[in-house]
Amino acid sequence: MNTEAIKAIYTAEMRRTRNTLLQSIASPVLSTCLYFIVFGSAIGSRIESVGGVSYGAFIVPGLMMLSLLTQSISNASFGIFFPKFTGTVYEVLSAPVSFFEVIVGYVGAATTKSLIIGVIILITASFFVDLRIEHPFWMLAFLLMTCVAFSLFGFIIGLWADNFEKLQLVPLLIITPLVFLGGTFYSIDMLPPLWQKISLFNPLLYLISGFRWSFYEVADVNVVLSLTMTAGFLLACLLVVWYMFKTGYKLKQ
Amino acid sequence: MSETKPAHNRAPIVKIRGLTKTYGNGHSALKDVNLDIHEGEILAVLGPNGAGKTTLISIICGLVNATGGSVTVGGYDHVKQYRQSRELIGLVPQELALGAFELVENTVALSRGLFGKPRNPEFVNSLLDKLSLVDKADSPVNRLSGGMKRRVLIAKALSHEPRVLFLDEPTAGVDVELRKDMWAVIDELRADGVTIILTTHYIEEAEAIADRVGVINDGEILVIDDKQALMDKLGKKQLVIELRESIASIPAPLEHYSLQLNSAGDALTFTYDVRAERTGITQLLNAVQSAGLGLKDLSTSQSSLEDIFVNLVAADS
Numbered sequence: 001m002n003t004e005a006i007k008a009i010y011t012a013e014m015r016r017t018r019n020t021l022l023q024s025i026a027s028p029v030l031s032t033c034l035y036f037i038v039f040g041s042a043i044g045s046r047i048e049s050v051g052g053v054s055y056g057a058f059i060v061p062g063l064m065m066l067s068l069l070t071q072s073i074s075n076a077s078f079g080i081f082f083p084k085f086t087g088t089v090y091e092v093l094s095a096p097v098s099f100f101e102v103i104v105g106y107v108g109a110a111t112t113k114s115l116i117i118g119v120i121i122l123i124t125a126s127f128f129v130d131l132r133i134e135h136p137f138w139m140l141a142f143l144l145m146t147c148v149a150f151s152l153f154g155f156i157i158g159l160w161a162d163n164f165e166k167l168q169l170v171p172l173l174i175i176t177p178l179v180f181l182g183g184t185f186y187s188i189d190m191l192p193p194l195w196q197k198i199s200l201f202n203p204l205l206y207l208i209s210g211f212r213w214s215f216y217e218v219a220d221v222n223v224v225l226s227l228t229m230t231a232g233f234l235l236a237c238l239l240v241v242w243y244m245f246k247t248g249y250k251l252k253q
Numbered sequence: 254m255s256e257t258k259p260a261h262n263r264a265p266i267v268k269i270r271g272l273t274k275t276y277g278n279g280h281s282a283l284k285d286v287n288l289d290i291h292e293g294e295i296l297a298v299l300g301p302n303g304a305g306k307t308t309l310i311s312i313i314c315g316l317v318n319a320t321g322g323s324v325t326v327g328g329y330d331h332v333k334q335y336r337q338s339r340e341l342i343g344l345v346p347q348e349l350a351l352g353a354f355e356l357v358e359n360t361v362a363l364s365r366g367l368f369g370k371p372r373n374p375e376f377v378n379s380l381l382d383k384l385s386l387v388d389k390a391d392s393p394v395n396r397l398s399g400g401m402k403r404r405v406l407i408a409k410a411l412s413h414e415p416r417v418l419f420l421d422e423p424t425a426g427v428d429v430e431l432r433k434d435m436w437a438v439i440d441e442l443r444a445d446g447v448t449i450i451l452t453t454h455y456i457e458e459a460e461a462i463a464d465r466v467g468v469i470n471d472g473e474i475l476v477i478d479d480k481q482a483l484m485d486k487l488g489k490k491q492l493v494i495e496l497r498e499s500i501a502s503i504p505a506p507l508e509h510y511s512l513q514l515n516s517a518g519d520a521l522t523f524t525y526d527v528r529a530e531r532t533g534i535t536q537l538l539n540a541v542q543s544a545g546l547g548l549k550d551l552s553t554s555q556s557s558l559e560d561i562f563v564n565l566v567a568a569d570s
């Protein structure tokens with residue numbers, strides 16, 4: 001195991017994060033505050049509680065997920081896309097490192113950054129609403145799995161994308177709509193029956209539901225199902241990355 | 254090191270057998286390349302653009318998958334034992350690929366880590382010193398000039414103390430002064446016992462610094478030999494006979510010598526093979542005299558590596 005290589009990649013990536021610290025932390029915090037002001041206070045005060053949870057508190061897990069997903073994807077995808085774009089990826093490819101070591105370095109750094117942002121949002125939210133976390137262990141488990149899974153997913157996008165447009169495309173056109181339609185701002189009980197059924201095909205619903213369950217014990221779907229779906233997605237991403245490295249997809253001719 | 258034993262008597266540090274590469278578009282960039290690289294030598298791989306130099310290096314270093322054949326570095330297979338083989342290799346790529354805002358010392362430390370070596374700021378510093386980069390240690394790499402960037406890439410390649418260094422066109426697009434600088438750097442590295450393989454399309458570069466020269470064209474190694482041997486073996490010598498009085502044509506008794514008469518009619522050129530047992534010069538000179546031509550002067554010249562290269566590549570295509 002080349003632990004020095006993992007350390008080196010992780011350190012370099014975290015250094016890159018530090019250089020862009022303000023923008024990478026300020027923007028999710030700012031947007032979270034805006035969501036709370038608009039949805040939590042202004043509109044939320046006119047919405048009755050959902051499953052016994054005040055609306056402002058209800059949206060916290062969903063908002064965290066929204067930031068975590070977008071941040072994980074953008075950190076990890078940029079982390080590998082940029083070396084590919086500038087050509088510096090030659091160094092990783094010619095180094096005595098395995099696929100696993102590369103992943104741990106890059107995805108580990110992206111995950112760390114997402115976790116930091118998640119915690120900051122949680123603290124920010126606690127200023128606006130009364131937070132209660134019923135199952136801290138599962139909350140952390142969901143948090144960690146989500147960050148890892150979507151950092152891996154971002155890594156795949158970064159490997160696949162050969163220009164900046166493609167890099168933005170998937171987060172913008174697929175992830176953001178799925179998060180919004182996955183029950184960030186509502187419980188799917190509030191939807192007409194047909195849309196409730198359609199929502200069940202949205203994988204992010206399971207993630208958000210499970211995460212919210214760890215806070216308030218209210219969920220749209222069974223928490224075991226949520227856990228299985230999240231872990232399944234993580235594994236699927238890991239397999240795809242492994243396959244991409246093995247075949248040298250978009251990395252080696 | 255190199256004084257103790259001639260390089261070619263030792264086991265090769267890089268051994269390439271039957272290497273082929275066909276790119277996805279069907280282009281055959283390497284056709285059955287066989288090559289031994291000896292420890293401690295400077296090997297110049299000389300070839301025109303598109304000859305396959307970068308492809309060859311990229312396969313050895315793991316950037317491109319070979320279609321067929323085998324490579325070992327220090328006895329380790331470059332695919333099955335990639336960890337051991339890659340630890341021995343440093344690569345300076347053809348393109349000036351460097352991140353944007355990274356600091357010089359950080360990017361060199363990153364390279365060292367990637368190759369599994371523990372942090373060692375003193376060593377990194379001494380490396381930067383050797384490459385005249387010390388005062389640039391905390392500059393962002395994107396602020397450096399092209400020549401300095403190349404030096405940073407060399408520092409990165411040497412950061413894990415490799416035994417074999419590949420330099421892919423280290424002086425392409427570099428002005429004459431920087432090129433001489435680079436040659437000095439390469440010379441010092443060799444003195445440290447590093448084996449160096451450099452690709453180039455500048456013949457004068459191969460002539461100036463290489464111990465051995467391989468000529469590659471269209472995916473094939475046409476010839477590889479010690480630089481001097483190559484020039485002796487493939488080089489032609491020319492004898493120019495200046496005449497006291499100009500003549501209109503070559504006199505009949507001299508016709509079978511395949512001489513060339515210059516346009517002024519006052520000089521004959523005789524081309525001969527250096528290796529030939531009998532060059533025929535004595536006979537020729539006698540014949541010239543008996544034909545009644547007066548000699549003014551004699552001079553010989555030997556063809557350069559450039560002539561050899563041009564001849565080889567022209568004959569090949």
Ligand SMILES: Nc1ncnc2c1ncn2[C@@H]1O[C@H](COP(=O)(O)OP(=O)(O)O)[C@@H](O)[C@H]1O
Pocket residue numbers: 253276277278280281282300301302303304305306307308309
């Ligand atoms: N990725 C690629 N796909 C297809 N053909 C390539 C690729 N890379 C190089 N080639 C072709 O392979 C040949 C050898 O290229 P290269 O090894 O870069 O030559 P050199 O470094 O000697 O200039 C050239 O004809 C080039 O066009």
Ligand SMILES: [Mg+2]
Pocket residue numbers: 306307308347421422
């Ligand atoms: Mg090249």
